């Protein structure tokens with residue numbers, strides 16, 4: 001389901017505590033003009049912008065179930081030295097989600113600056129928003145780093161090229177739905193080699209005139225069940241106990257995902273790979289996910305692949321239509337997770 005309109009109005013029509021999860025990327029501050037009167041992102045001050053977004057997320061908190069989570073991708077903006085944001089629809093095809101340079105045209109959006117925030121300063125938008133949401137009652141659980149191996153080239157010579165953004169994980173309650181197993185990742189090769197050692201066949205190592213006994217393969221017991229007679233794969237913990245061997249580990253909080261250009265006119269689409277773990281960990285099968293800034297509905301596409309319901313809200317009608325077209329072409333993944 002995709003609604004066309006201002007999310008501040010449409011969210012009010014959604015019933016309280018009916019949604020499992022929200023995955024979204026709001027318009028960045030003063031970087032894009034989406035060509036709509038009621039769009040968020042072009043406010044005069046960062047404070048006003050943060051207030052608008054926090055009001056939206058108050059409504060998201062209301063519609064989320066008590067065990068619901070919010071996965072919030074947000075990038076920063078620099079107080080610029082004259083370069084502006086990208087205008088709609090000009091330059092649309094050149095921009096991907098998370099790029100941080102403007103169209104530089106005469107009619108470009110003027111960058112923010114003030115007496116306190118000087119040209120070239122980072123504004124600090126992500127943390128301003130994270131702290132405001134926490135102040136309004138959200139649990140700020142994690143700052144996941146989206147690391148981009150193919151960041152937008154920058155001509156700067158006085159700082160590093162920016163190649164990351166945040167995905168904040170926030171929850172409505174202190175206990176919430178989170179399927180860590182669904183996004184567990186393979187253990188490192190070195191760990192596998194360590195666990196596969198023939199411990200009993202090893203001689204102890206020699207150091208300072210004494211051997212320190214047989215080396216033991218050690219591993220965290222995370223997720224491993226205690227060893228039983230029937231299991232062949234097992235490892236020994238530091239204390240010498242045997243546990244069933246587990247080739248997965250808890251997902252780390254730095255996610256390396258390439259940005260991808262979407263062929264349509266929209267210029268800030270999520271890479272699907274970035275959204276996949278949020279969908280799998282944040283929402284049970286057949287649950288409902290909402291994106292109040294849906295754009296071309298990448299969140300919806302991933303929901304459809306994995307059998308989750310999707311509610312998207314997007315102010316720009318053209319993007320809504322593109323979103324519907326994209327979702328129509330998606331086959332559900334055969335293996336439902």
Ligand SMILES: C[S@@+](CC[C@H](N)C(=O)[O-])C[C@H]1O[C@@H](n2cnc3c(N)ncnc32)[C@H](O)[C@@H]1O
Pocket residue numbers: 005006007008024025026027028034038039040041266268269270292293294295296297298299313314315316319
């Ligand atoms: C960063 S983009 C989201 C892109 C999306 N993640 C995707 O993969 O296509 C932000 C979107 O928010 C929309 N938007 C801006 N103000 C809005 C509002 N008040 N209500 C609903 N959508 C809005 C913009 O039109 C834009 O498409």
